[in-house]
Amino acid sequence: LKSLHTSCQHGSAHPYGEDSTETGMARLSLTDSDKDVREWFIESAKALGCHTHVDQMGNLFAIRPGKNKDAPPIMMGSHLDTQPTGGRYDGILGVIAGLEVLKVLEENSFETEGSIGVVDWTNEEGARFPVMAVSAAVWAEAIPLDTAWNLKEISTGDNTSRKTMKEELDRIGYVGETPASFKANPFAAHFELHIEQGPILEDEGRKIGVVQGVQAFKWFDITVSGRDTHAGTTPLYARQDAVLCAAKMITTANSVAKKASGLATTGIIHSEPGTVNTVAQTVNFSLDLRHTFDEDLEKMIAECVAEFQRIATEDSERGCTVEWKELVDSPAVHFDKDCISVVEESAKAVLAKFPDPASGGKQWRDMISGAGHDSCYTNRRCPTSMIFTPTRNGISHNPVEYCSPEDCAIGANVFTTSSGRVASV
Amino acid sequence: LKSLHTSCQHGSAHPYGEDSTETGMARLSLTDSDKDVREWFIESAKALGCHTHVDQMGNLFAIRPGKNKDAPPIMMGSHLDTQPTGGRYDGILGVIAGLEVLKVLEENSFETEGSIGVVDWTNEEGARFPVMAVSAAVWAEAIPLDTAWNLKEISTGDNTSRKTMKEELDRIGYVGETPASFKANPFAAHFELHIEQGPILEDEGRKIGVVQGVQAFKWFDITVSGRDTHAGTTPLYARQDAVLCAAKMITTANSVAKKASGLATTGIIHSEPGTVNTVAQTVNFSLDLRHTFDEDLEKMIAECVAEFQRIATEDSERGCTVEWKELVDSPAVHFDKDCISVVEESAKAVLAKFPDPASGGKQWRDMISGAGHDSCYTNRRCPTSMIFTPTRNGISHNPVEYCSPEDCAIGANVFTTSSGRVASV
Numbered sequence: 001l002k003s004l005h006t007s008c009q010h011g012s013a014h015p016y017g018e019d020s021t022e023t024g025m026a027r028l029s030l031t032d033s034d035k036d037v038r039e040w041f042i043e044s045a046k047a048l049g050c051h052t053h054v055d056q057m058g059n060l061f062a063i064r065p066g067k068n069k070d071a072p073p074i075m076m077g078s079h080l081d082t083q084p085t086g087g088r089y090d091g092i093l094g095v096i097a098g099l100e101v102l103k104v105l106e107e108n109s110f111e112t113e114g115s116i117g118v119v120d121w122t123n124e125e126g127a128r129f130p131v132m133a134v135s136a137a138v139w140a141e142a143i144p145l146d147t148a149w150n151l152k153e154i155s156t157g158d159n160t161s162r163k164t165m166k167e168e169l170d171r172i173g174y175v176g177e178t179p180a181s182f183k184a185n186p187f188a189a190h191f192e193l194h195i196e197q198g199p200i201l202e203d204e205g206r207k208i209g210v211v212q213g214v215q216a217f218k219w220f221d222i223t224v225s226g227r228d229t230h231a232g233t234t235p236l237y238a239r240q241d242a243v244l245c246a247a248k249m250i251t252t253a254n255s256v257a258k259k260a261s262g263l264a265t266t267g268i269i270h271s272e273p274g275t276v277n278t279v280a281q282t283v284n285f286s287l288d289l290r291h292t293f294d295e296d297l298e299k300m301i302a303e304c305v306a307e308f309q310r311i312a313t314e315d316s317e318r319g320c321t322v323e324w325k326e327l328v329d330s331p332a333v334h335f336d337k338d339c340i341s342v343v344e345e346s347a348k349a350v351l352a353k354f355p356d357p358a359s360g361g362k363q364w365r366d367m368i369s370g371a372g373h374d375s376c377y378t379n380r381r382c383p384t385s386m387i388f389t390p391t392r393n394g395i396s397h398n399p400v401e402y403c404s405p406e407d408c409a410i411g412a413n414v415f416t417t418s419s420g421r422v423a424s425v
Numbered sequence: 426l427k428s429l430h431t432s433c434q435h436g437s438a439h440p441y442g443e444d445s446t447e448t449g450m451a452r453l454s455l456t457d458s459d460k461d462v463r464e465w466f467i468e469s470a471k472a473l474g475c476h477t478h479v480d481q482m483g484n485l486f487a488i489r490p491g492k493n494k495d496a497p498p499i500m501m502g503s504h505l506d507t508q509p510t511g512g513r514y515d516g517i518l519g520v521i522a523g524l525e526v527l528k529v530l531e532e533n534s535f536e537t538e539g540s541i542g543v544v545d546w547t548n549e550e551g552a553r554f555p556v557m558a559v560s561a562a563v564w565a566e567a568i569p570l571d572t573a574w575n576l577k578e579i580s581t582g583d584n585t586s587r588k589t590m591k592e593e594l595d596r597i598g599y600v601g602e603t604p605a606s607f608k609a610n611p612f613a614a615h616f617e618l619h620i621e622q623g624p625i626l627e628d629e630g631r632k633i634g635v636v637q638g639v640q641a642f643k644w645f646d647i648t649v650s651g652r653d654t655h656a657g658t659t660p661l662y663a664r665q666d667a668v669l670c671a672a673k674m675i676t677t678a679n680s681v682a683k684k685a686s687g688l689a690t691t692g693i694i695h696s697e698p699g700t701v702n703t704v705a706q707t708v709n710f711s712l713d714l715r716h717t718f719d720e721d722l723e724k725m726i727a728e729c730v731a732e733f734q735r736i737a738t739e740d741s742e743r744g745c746t747v748e749w750k751e752l753v754d755s756p757a758v759h760f761d762k763d764c765i766s767v768v769e770e771s772a773k774a775v776l777a778k779f780p781d782p783a784s785g786g787k788q789w790r791d792m793i794s795g796a797g798h799d800s801c802y803t804n805r806r807c808p809t810s811m812i813f814t815p816t817r818n819g820i821s822h823n824p825v826e827y828c829s830p831e832d833c834a835i836g837a838n839v840f841t842t843s844s845g846r847v848a849s850v
């Protein structure tokens with residue numbers, strides 16, 4: 001898996017140690033460094049005897065033909081884009097391990113029954129264009145192509161220059177000819193190897209998570225509107241202060257989530273006109289709400305809607321208004337039972353070779369993913385499941401994100417075994 | 426005062442009505458539209474027989490020589506820069522009225538004893554470069570020239586491209602040769618005509634505010650640091666969420682100000698890395714705190730410091746840190762007694778010609794300014810006072826800011842009489 005660090009030369013950022021691998025990443029989707037790693041990916045895949053093609057969302061497919069060339073391929077997929085302060089494993093591990101599987105097959109001149117391939121999905125993170133896994137969603141026909149193409153990058157303070165996905169796909173030359181749809185481009189199955197991004201495997205001393213599904217989440221862009229007035233001459237009681245109103249909402253969303261044992265996060269907040277001595281007229285903030293169960297998530301949202309309305313009208317002096325715009329709706333996901341079984345059997349087989357008495361012999365466990373993944377969408381259109389590896393201190397979306405070479409190798413082994421088993425039938 | 430609207434062609438923005446004068450302004454300091462209005466100002470002043478010169482901060486001085494050319498001039502000053510969503514009166518009225526005074530003198534071939542002039546102070550608003558009246562402060566030697574020159578514009582999301590005042594002064598060609606100091610460039614006195622920016626004159630049906638002084642205020646740039654982690658996999662209890670922490674601080678500052686009968690405003694807030702699904706690592710927000718009395722302002726600040734510390738360490742799960750950086754320190758200002766008397770006598774004389782039974786005969790009143798002004802700094806180095814005119818609905822720092830032509834004319838009349846009285850002795 002050395003090529004993980006080779007590929008990470010494109011977009012490397014935020015060094016935190018002496019070693020050349022002790023850095024994080026800033027490879028936002030459809031930037032120049034994403035273009036560079038795409039070229040690296042295509043070359044690497046071709047060197048392994050793959051055909052490659054690109055779809056209308058810039059999703060990259062590398063296929064190693066099997067005996068039966070007409071059947072849809074088994075795909076191993078994840079993403080090469082990262083957060084602005086991201087790590088070297090989230091997404092990247094899954095794509096690189098997919099190439100490794102193909103390399104093992106190629107080096108052993110192994111001919112699979114069906115074709116097998118790797119996919120790099122565009123903008124999984126939702127960091128630059130704020131809809132996570134948007135390109136897997138287009139493939140699954142869960143989001144229309146035009147909606148995705150017209151999706152604007154998040155504001156950098158200057159609204160006039162915000163680029164759309166289509167503009168940036170065009171700019172880096174990755175609007176492909178393959179229709180972005182499971183109908184024109186079907187898969188037999190989709191497997192994804194990923195770091196857990198949470199602390200559970202590490203805390204319990206286990207090596208593999210057999211992922212059963214993904215928690216429910218929704219993303220919103222909330223706009224609070226008040227009135228811009230002078231900060232030195234406008235009495236507090238006469239204000240319509242959008243920043244103060246938003247601050248109360250953010251604190252309240254946290255309380256609602258805490259009470260419901262869910263999650264609430266505001267990662268983006270921006271005020272207009274944005275000067276020290278003007279009460280803000282408008283605030284935009286992001287709200288990411290999650291819960292294991294769909295019904296509980298809906299309850300959390302309903303409570304936030306009611307509370308935000310109360311804050312805007314009754315707890316903001318002369319009153320503000322609040323608008324909700326939904327960006328992402330990802331209901332709880334339940335992966336394919338057969339795929340889960342294959343992963344579980346593979347985990348047992350591989351881990352038998354790595355006995356570790358510390359974990360009482362059972363070095364894997366079932367788990368639910370806290371993060372969303374491309375697999376949430378492929379699961380709607382083909383049998384899908386995921387394999388998790390441990391994550392140091394449970395830290396992800398941070399440059400120090402880390403999974404040891406040994407743990408990556410065990411994960412890749414389980415991945416190879418799972419994909420190999422399915423490709424052999 | 427028609428030239429008010431002529432000058433406002435440069436940087437006109439945010440129209441709100443049919444009439445060409447029903448628009449606001451976006452003429453941020455040292456932008457191209459500021460450059461344009463500076464050229465207009467210099468031409469207009471030269472046409473009135475003035476000498477003009479520019480100092481190292483880009484402050485523009487237009488002087489009409491009197492009989493005694495060696496004595497320092499009496500200056501009428503304010504500013505031509507605006508907020509990004511500003512109006513056509515804040516600052517602009519004072520400069521334009523100053524030119525009008527010179528025009529009246531010129532048209533009547535009136536020779537004053539001392540010289541008399543108009544000054545346009547650079548970046549009074551503190552909207553682009555976040556220190557209000559910074560260039561008057563340099564003239565008063567309250568802020569070192571280098572500190573001001575190196576002051577960076579507020580973040581537009583992309584930290585690498587933030588320009589300094591010196592860079593922008595150079596770019597528009599307004600680093601003048603005159604030293605920016607009252608020592609090299611002394612004034613006999615400084616008068617400033619300005620809109621009130623609050624509702625008091627309008628509410629009481631009065632026409633003129635005889636300004637006694639300015640309330641105390643300080644500006645801060647607050648940095649909250651936490652840790653960037655994944656919004657879907659990091660339990661609430663394990664977070665160091667800089668946005669949530671900042672939200673609690675902003676709400677608390679408002680409560681502190683309310684209790685103290687002072688003001689607290691956060692107009693700017695910005696989070697890093699700034700994606701929907703990453704808990705923010707850093708938040709910067711501005712805090713503008715004001716109170717009539719210095720001691721009460723200090724108490725408010727002490728309470729905010731203590732509360733913010735408590736929130737960061739005890740009410741932010743795994744804890745955040747908070748840093749305060751002071752941007753502006755403007756203690757309560759008490760204007761010159763003689764200047765105040767001149768304005769009061771002038772107001773009485775002028776208003777006698779505009780009787781209005783509605784206000785019970787007394788159409789002026791003493792007042793304290795809620796907003797800071799260039800006069801806060803000139804007052805440290807020469808006799809200074811201000812004249813206020815009414816402001817519709819007390820709304821300022823907003824495109825709909827308005828002072829009727831009649832009220833502007835009365836203000837300009839009082840201004841002419843005050844300046845004329847002083848220039849004649």
Ligand SMILES: NC(=O)NCCC(=O)O
Nearest residue numbers: 124125132371372657702
């Ligand atoms: N894997 C990952 O971090 N995906 C981002 C989508 C999410 O926010 O859950």
Ligand SMILES: NC(=O)NCCC(=O)O
Nearest residue numbers: 232277549550557796797
């Ligand atoms: N006149 C005016 O709005 N000046 C800005 C300085 C302040 O914020 O008080």
